[in-house]
Amino acid sequence: MQPTTQDLLDLYERLFAVYGPRNWWPTTGGxxxxxxxxxxxxxxxxxxxxxxxxxxxxxxxxxxxxxxxxxxxxxxxxxxxxxxxxxxxxxxxxxxxxxxxxxxxxxxxxxxxxxxxxxxxxxxxxxxxxxxxxxxxxxxxAEKPTFVIDRYTTRLVNRLGWKVNGRGSYFDYKRLFEDLLPADAPLFNEFHAVIDGHGASTCTSRSPACENCCLLDVCPTGKERVTA
Ligand code: SF4
The missing domain is CATH 1.10.340.30 (Hypothetical protein; domain 2)
Structure with missing residues (x-):
């Protein structure tokens, strides 16, 4: 499906409620x-x-x-x-x-x-x-608004069944977020951080913990997995 701005904001709010705030990028004073x-x-x-x-x-x-x-x-x-x-x-x-x-x-x-x-x-x-x-x-x-795409982001978008225009390049995934969200550096900062938190701890590559996932009711992959 083609996500809307509301879908993206809903995703952010759900993930933030579980994983945020993450205070990225982690530094030790440098x-x-x-x-x-x-x-x-x-x-x-x-x-x-x-x-x-x-x-x-x-x-x-x-x-x-x-x-x-x-x-x-x-x-x-x-x-x-x-x-x-x-x-x-x-x-x-x-x-x-x-x-x-x-x-x-x-x-x-x-x-x-x-x-x-x-x-x-x-x-x-x-x-x-x-x-x-x-x-x-x-x-x-630089604290300027650009959306970071990584493997956790592409995996999550794919599992949510969201349509990515183009050939699925880095830029295509990036555009999905940037076209629908306001260019807001703090939002992009926290959004990427909570996606990573989710990808590292729950929506993992081999054994996603779908039963306990905050996105289960909107995730076709998760629904399929828990009913299989
Ligand atoms: S329900 Fe499963 S596949 Fe879907 S986002 Fe959650 S962990 Fe990932």
Whole structure:
């Protein structure tokens, strides 16, 4: 079915009542630097591994863009081993640090002082920054309204039986939310966070806990599962 704005707001309210507020993005005092590094480090791995790498970066003194920029790639890679693909991710962190330090005089405010489309385009042009990472940075570090899509979001939309226009690309899922909701950064922030809470704890990949799900009465997949 084609969801309406009311369907999306109803989804949000139900999930928020169970999982919210989640106070995303989780940081340990490193602010926007930590959010950006976390968004890169969590690529292709679980968040807890990214957290271990962030803790190591802090301990090693790679805890600011100038420090990451000055670090050697092998030294940084060694520190971020817990999150995997450490050589590639060290290069990504250093590439991002170079954009901040060399092209924006070390100022994230200068980097973020763009419209959402301009900022997304700039971020997507940085080596190692894909759509989800770019949106994480725009929403959680720059605090600008862009909807983040991840595997929990696509899984939930599919299980709810919602029609996604197009070929089911990242952008198609993103448009489903952005076309129907007001461009509201706090709403997008919390919405993505509660979807992730739901996807991690209830609507899991292999054994969703449909019997106890707050969406069971509106979810065709869940109804099918509990009556099977
Ligand atoms: S009812 Fe089951 S499949 Fe549907 S959203 Fe809930 S956990 Fe996921």
């Amino acid at each position: 602010g926007r630097f930590e959010i950006i590094c976390g968004a890169i480090l969590t690529q292709n791995t679980q968040w807890r591994n990214a957290e271990r790498s962030l803790a190591s970066m802090r301990e090693a003194g790679f805890w600011s863009f100038p420090e990451v920029h000055a670090a050697t790639e092998p030294a940084l890679a060694d520190v971020i081993r817990p999150s995997g693909y450490y050589n590639t991710k060290a290069r990504k962190l250093k590439t991002f640090a170079a954009v901040v330090e060399e092209e924006h005089s070390g100022s994230l405010d200068a980097l973020f002082d763009r419209s959402v489309p301009e900022l997304r385009e700039l971020l997507l042009g940085i080596w190692g920054i894909g759509e989800e990472t770019a949106d994480d940075i725009v929403l959680y570090a």
